[in-house]
Amino acid sequence: MVSVASTATFSSHLLDGICQEDLGNIFSMAENRNVSSKEIIVRRGDAAENLFLLRRGNVRYYRTTKKGDDIMLRWLVPGDTFGLGSLLREPPPYIGTAEALSDGEVMVWTTTNIRKLAAQYPQLGENALKIVLQYLKNYADRHVGLVSKSAEDRLADVLLILEHQRGHLDHGNIELKITNQQLSSLADISPFTASRLLNKWQRKGTVSKRRAKLVIHVPEALVTD
Amino acid sequence: MVSVASTATFSSHLLDGICQEDLGNIFSMAENRNVSSKEIIVRRGDAAENLFLLRRGNVRYYRTTKKGDDIMLRWLVPGDTFGLGSLLREPPPYIGTAEALSDGEVMVWTTTNIRKLAAQYPQLGENALKIVLQYLKNYADRHVGLVSKSAEDRLADVLLILEHQRGHLDHGNIELKITNQQLSSLADISPFTASRLLNKWQRKGTVSKRRAKLVIHVPEALVTD
DNA sequence: CGGAATCTTGAGCGGCTTCAAAACCTGTGG
């Protein structure tokens, strides 16, 4: 079957420690859905009735302030999970809105199905808890950075995280499709400051930045700690 | 038995939906420990080998920046839980440091014991996930506030949260034992700004603030949304 | 080629922080 072949190379922390057979069963309960660029996948405030596993493409998970500004809570890459509230008996609202940034694919489980699976495979619940705790740590880090680091350091941190998420293939030089606007939203700075900083680094040869295209040449130069 | 009597009036989201009998079993696996003011209960970075349930007293959960400033991640009240990483097979490090702010009591489970219990009572694991997701939402809220609201609005939010945590008995006028320093650390502002704002509110009769003593007279006046 | 999105650059400014110094509270021990 096609799905078996495609799952062979696929990894997600949600499925850590689950054997091939069980995976088949778990996948069979999911719907595979294609999403197109700019599509809203879930909306903040709606009940988390689905669990999503991103398989292809990028998704931004964000909230909008009363003033109308977007704050990106998370830049999602293949293997990432969202909608974990769906594992609870009474799913709480989604914390943010998920928007596809490119065409992509997601696996989708309903609350009912994922809860059945979690009962059958306790590892699933454990993985979910692990992922949420990881998210929690990420928030704490970001928060500490926001009140104690400079705009420059925060943007540098974001770049390193993005590179890391891409699964640092041999040493930088991966092209990321991301705008200054989006970078600034991840670093909690203004797009203008982001532009100035990226240019500074570009002049030093640390990065290349062109319209929605970022390449990190010398990640080491961005390490601040 | 003393413990039965004392548990009767006790509630924590960690134990939601668990019947009296099972509670007895769960409690019997815990150690009851007294903590004294200023005692460090867990330290950031150590493996989360224990699950804690606060029964009496207050605890601050915080991190320290490289510059040496403390950032309070959370103000813990009776019923609150920390060290949820202990539920995982390989406990991750504690995200912050927990320090008792007064004499108090905690229940403590070891990883081994709490995992046995979670296997026996799936509700425990579900509650844990629910709590962590709640924490996640709190972080998102705080983060959005930090980048989009004024210092004044953030401090007002903190005051309302503290009041809410105290289980808003009929309408304000509860005395909270908290310093300006601690308030400012929760609101992500400087102690000087906190002092100025609290004085302003005091002049209007909204709050009373004396050395480490806060009373909120008119919570409504603090609502910003 | 036209138009929309993205990025750049400069100048001005503003909300908080920082720093210093003093006043104030509160528990303690002589």
Add this chain to the structure above:
DNA sequence: CCACAGGTTTTGAAGCCGCTCAAGATTCCG
């Protein structure tokens, strides 16, 4: 009972980091 020491709070003045705003340049794509 008083005085002292520690922690807490106040107040003012100065400064700065990064935001805001405006205008234009650039890139991409249909």
